Amino acid sequence: MSTVEFGSTPFIGWRCWKLMLPAYIGDANGTCIWEPQTRQDAYCRFNDRAFHPHAAPQFDCTCGIHAARTLDDLLRMGYTHGRYAVVGTVALWGKVVECENGFRAQFAYPTELFYNFKPKTLNNQAQELVAADLLAFRIGMRYGVACTVRAFESDQMSFTPASPALVASKRKTRLQKPAVAL
Amino acid sequence: MNIGVPQKVHEIVPLQEPVPRPALPAEPSEPMRQPVKEREHVDR
Numbered sequence: 001m002s003t004v005e006f007g008s009t010p011f012i013g014w015r016c017w018k019l020m021l022p023a024y025i026g027d028a029n030g031t032c033i034w035e036p037q038t039r040q041d042a043y044c045r046f047n048d049r050a051f052h053p054h055a056a057p058q059f060d061c062t063c064g065i066h067a068a069r070t071l072d073d074l075l076r077m078g079y080t081h082g083r084y085a086v087v088g089t090v091a092l093w094g095k096v097v098e099c100e101n102g103f104r105a106q107f108a109y110p111t112e113l114f115y116n117f118k119p120k121t122l123n124n125q126a127q128e129l130v131a132a133d134l135l136a137f138r139i140g141m142r143y144g145v146a147c148t149v150r151a152f153e154s155d156q157m158s159f160t161p162a163s164p165a166l167v168a169s170k171r172k173t174r175l176q177k178p179a180v181a182l
Numbered sequence: 183m184n185i186g187v188p189q190k191v192h193e194i195v196p197l198q199e200p201v202p203r204p205a206l207p208a209e210p211s212e213p214m215r216q217p218v219k220e221r222e223h224v225d226r
Contacts, residue, residue, distance in 0.1 A: 004191045010200055011192070028183075037204045059188050066183040077184055093194040100186025109201045144202030 010091040012111065013067025013103050014074040019085035023138040025113070028084060036142045040065055040108045042094075057097045057104040064104025067092055073101045086139070087150075088113035113139060113147040 017025035017034065024033045034040055042056035044063035057064025067090050068074035074087070094106030115136040119125040132149045140147030 004193050006193050006195070008194065008196055010194055010196050037202055039199060039201050059191055066185055068183065068185060073185075079183070091200040093196050093199070096192040096194055097188045098190040098192060099188050102183065102185030104185070104188070107199075109199075111200065144204075 010093040011067075011096055011098075011103050011105070012089050013069060013092055013105075014071050015067045015088065015090045015110075016074065016079045016084035017086040017088075017110075017113075019115075019135075019139075023135060023142050025086050025110070025139065025143070028079070034110070034143075037144055042104075042106050042108075055095075055106075057095060057106060059097055062104070064097060064106065065090075065092065065108040066102060066104055067108070068102040077101070085116050086113055086147075087116060088145075088147075110143060110145055112145055113143065114150040115139065115147060117149045117151050 016028055018028060018030045020026040020030070020033050024036070026033045042064045044054060044056040044058065044061060046052065046061065046063070054061065054063075068077060068079075071087075079087075088110050089112045090108050091111050092103050092105035092108050096106065097104040113136075115132060117129065117132045119128050121128065129149070136147045136149045
């Protein structure tokens with residue numbers, strides 16, 4: 001067990017959430033909703049089994065609210081764009097266990113959110129983008145943090161702003177794909 | 183989430199919790215005036 005360091009500035013980590021309709025964010029497993037404008041408290045699920053009950057996070061357990069150190073770390077762990085609708089930064093405070101690639105914290109609250117825009121259809125992408133923008137606005141209003149629409153590139157480790165021009169260019173490249181000769 | 187081996191423990195006590203305060207309810211506008219009931223005319 002290492003020594004405890006004291007501070008007053010919360011850590012900032014990266015997380016991803018599932019979108020819970022109408023405009024909530026939920027755990028990556030989709031098991032619980034993060035309450036808007038309420039801090040998220042950690043608990044150890046092993047406590048339910050009366051197995052060494054302890055307050056989360058404990059140094060030698062895996063409990064606590066997890067967050068990656070950077071976005072690259074998050075993506076490297078396999079939390080890629082296609083699996084989660086919302087990605088963003090989260091403030092971590094209380095007891096925080098600093099790990100190699102991230103943190104386990106006692107308390108957390110999102111600080112900035114990005115709604116991952118993935119057009120579902122080819123024809124109505126502009127309307128979908130407007131709907132995504134509206135949804136991001138609603139999430140941001142509900143949680144009291146900035147929430148913007150972003151588009152992940154499937155094979156890149158970074159993301160770029162989604163704009164109508166980007167959507168139009170994607171559409172164009174799709175249409176220009178040569179047909180495969182059988 | 184595999185964040186690796188734990189290295190250090192911190193105790194962070196922020197001066198103010200980074201949780202946005204719930205928006206205050208909008209100030210009530212001027213109270214709706216109740217329509218004045220017409221007094222019944224009473225002959226005295």
